[in-house]
Amino acid sequence: MISKRLLHLPGARMGASLLLALLQTIGALAEVLLLPVAIAAVGRSLGLAVPHALAWVPGRPGPLAALIGGLILVRFLTQAVARFVSARLADGMGKALSQALYLSVFDPNRQEDDLGVPAQTLARLSTEGVKSVVSYFTAYIPALVQTALMLVVTLAVLLPVSPLAAAIVVIGMVSLPLASKPTMGENIKVQLGQLRKYDKVGVHFEHALRGLNTLKIFGADQRQADDLAEESEGFRRITMGVLAGQLRSLIKADVVIYTSLILAVAATVLIGQGGPARVLSCLVVALAGVRLFAPERQLVYMMHSGMVAIKQGKAIDDILQARQGSDGKSAAPGTTAESRKSTGSETAPDASLETSEEAVRESDSESASKQADQADMSGDDSLGISARDLTYTYPDGFQALTDLNFNLPAKGHVGLVGASGSGKSTLAGLLSGRLQGYAGELTIGGCQICDLSREELVGLQTVVRGTDHIFTGTIRSNLDPAGLGYSDWELLDALDQVGLTGLVQSKGGLDAHIDPEGGNLSGGQRQRLSIARGLLRRSPVYIFDEATSAVDREHDATLAALMDALGKESLVLTITHRLAGVRNADSILFLQEGRLAESGGFRELLDAGGGFAAQWKEQAQYEDGE
Ligand SMILES: Nc1ncnc2c1ncn2[C@@H]1O[C@H](COP(=O)(O)OP(=O)(O)OP(=O)(O)O)[C@@H](O)[C@H]1O
Structure with a gap:
């Protein structure tokens, strides 16, 4: 669920993730409390008896408006601060991770030309992989922690209304992960398989493209196209499998949630106060219950992507570790x-x-x-x-x-x-x-x-x-890829030494365009x-x-x-x-x-x-x- 290895990745801030969870929980509490307040207020305005558990809701308009305003303000503020914290965390971690990954490739201390992973995998990890790991910290961990905190919120909100309903909802919350557990492993396997297929198709496509001339000469391009189409179809099918798995998990979660809520409402009807007060209590249990389950439902939806994020994060960590392994060479003699x-x-x-x-x-x-x-x-x-x-x-x-x-x-x-x-x-x-x-x-x-x-x-x-x-660019940028700023004289002299003066003149100077791979x-x-x-x-x-x-x-x-x-x-x-x-x-x-x-x-x-x-x-x- 929480991978220790990911906590050490560049830019990872577990504290910020926990703060997000806390802010979201406080916001959810404010939102949930608005429900009994609104129900009590509407009940009173209709002349209905308000349950004892809602006696704390003020009857006078002034304090009632202040309470509703206060709860809305708390909800709004926690949401705003959470958005700010999340954006900061995402920005900082995204930059730190991308930078670390790129450094691991272009690091001057790197001893091997070989990247250790296919270029396609590296490209995926530095884009989608980084995004996925960032959302692990900004969405997955906060949702996981919030789900645990919501147990406390549930007890705080529902216990006074109906202890039995509170117990049923809590049991539902605890058993929800168990319901999706049997298929979870399979779903994660499918999702990881999809990632592997994604890489495989990408690598195959890149190689086929690079060898297109040869394939055409040998009349093998149609065969490659067929192979690629078949692989792409496999990728499409497995992607549908991933979506179907997510849907299945959500359906299972919904079955547990709505069964728990029906049972909780039934318990409130059977054991709670009689008369109209019972109707209001049931309303509180039903409406608040849906909101109380929301973070966990969201977590079920994110469970697969969380597992994939862990996998991607470990792959990124492997690359970064390999780089550290190549660092730390003993002090070498000066190069002067x-x-x-x-x-x-x-x-x-x-x-x-x-x-x-x-x-x-x-x-x-x-x-x-x-x-x-x-x-x-x-x-x-x-x-x-x-x-x-x-x-x-x-x-x-x-x-x-x-x-x-x-x-x-x-x-x-x-x-x-x-x-x-x-x-x-x-x-x-x-x-x-x-x-x-x-x-x-x-x-x-x-x-x-x-x-x-x-x-x-x-x-x-x-x-x-x-x-x-x-490189794609100019003659100048190819001669000076590091942008050291050689003078025109130096560049022309080097070109002259290799007999390229005529070429530079015919192309129109040092800033003449060079096509990809020096195609021109x-x-x-x-x-x-x-x-x-x-x-x-x-x-x-x-x-x-x-x-x-x-x-x-x-x-x-x-x-x-x-x-x-x-x-x-x-x-x-x-x-x-x-x-x-x-x-x-x-x-x-x-x-x-x-x-x-x-x-x-x-x-x-x-x-x-x-x-x-x-x-x-x-x-x-x-x-x-x-
Ligand atoms: N990565 C590798 N793994 C295993 N054997 C290798 C590897 N690279 C090269 N060899 C083998 O090492 C031997 C020397 O290869 P090397 O590339 O150094 O030869 P070379 O003299 O530069 O050849 P050429 O003139 O054809 O480029 C060859 O027999 C080759 O098959």
């Missing part, structure tokens, strides 16, 4: 150049590093073709990225990286290559913090990556992936825009993960040269299938089945005649000059 430098001086090369340096020094064309278990490309004392026995296993048990050892310098252009599935993106995912839970060591600036918060990693690195999102750009232009966006950040480390996969040959050469130049200021890690893109890189890591198979300069690896050379040979026929 100074702090990185000082960290570097503290980390003296250890035995394995020396071994790796030796291995590289001794590497000749033959050794490079052998398993390159360790690679040191740092070249100087300043530290870039290092891996020691780095192993990564995906949650499904697949070991994607095995015992990687390498040292990369603080500056330079490093190519990360290898066949499809060799582990390149997995390594990039570990470096960016997107993937967690590696074994061994993976350090940046001498600090374990797993000890750095997402915010710190974001401060150190710029990751550009070929599949990066292009070519695939290569979208990728070059993403790279320009990355260049503007000027971070110490850049990871380009297949960032130029859709770029044409002419621009590919320009971008390869750009990466080389960028390597003079930062550590640039280029992950690519196309080996020509790292032809001039300072060094190359060649992965094979999750292991570092070879490492060294481009020419060195070619001369070694190993896996890298074989892959190059395969690709060379498509590349100029080879």
